[in-house]
């Protein structure tokens with residue numbers, strides 16, 4: 001079985017549709033989404049509609065949380081705050097209310113999914129957790145594989161019971177060994193890793209490997225729509 005893990009779409013409909021088209025050619029049986037479906041992008045409502053119609057399960061990201069909880073917005077920088085305020089205007093009350101019921105975690109074929117950091121943090125960034133703490137958390141975690149998003153940067157951390165190893169991931173396939181892993185699947189709609197393509201990961205359960213996929217999409221269209229809808233300019237510029 002192959003499962004596609006996508007994250008941080010951020011209202012970028014063009015990137016999401018390009019990724020789903022690519023997934024359609026990879027003999028993937030299931031797709032799971034790790035949150036931040038909205039915020040920054042021009043099409044939060046259309047993105048939610050596509051995820052619903054494709055029956056893709058989603059967990060809570062900090063931008064969904066910020067859409068209904070003002071206390072979360074206090075942690076946002078001014079641009080992110082302006083973007084979430086515009087995002088609220090673009091969504092219906094019903095869509096915003098529904099975020100309150102999104103789960104913070106889910107399990108997919110024995111793998112834990114959480115937006116920020118295991119076991120259930122929506123807000124913690126992977127890069128801010130000291131190695132010793134990562135080792136503690138992975139040692140205690142019942143699952144041997146945990147997928148996260150949130151940083152918009154592909155990354156993998158392995159714990160073999162003795163040491164923590166940190167890998168920067170890039171396009172291609174890598175084998176999973178006898179270790180516990182946290183895998184950051186990067187971002188579909190708002191990459192921050194120096195490559196402007198959409199990123200996602202396919203987990204192949206039979207062959208125990210991960211395939212990191214980069215997908216080109218119509219950035220010009222997505223960024224123009226961000227400007228047209230009145231999001232902060234930085235949200236459009238960042239896509240390039």
Ligand SMILES: [Fe+2]
Pocket residue numbers: 008010036061150151152
């Ligand atoms: Fe995000």
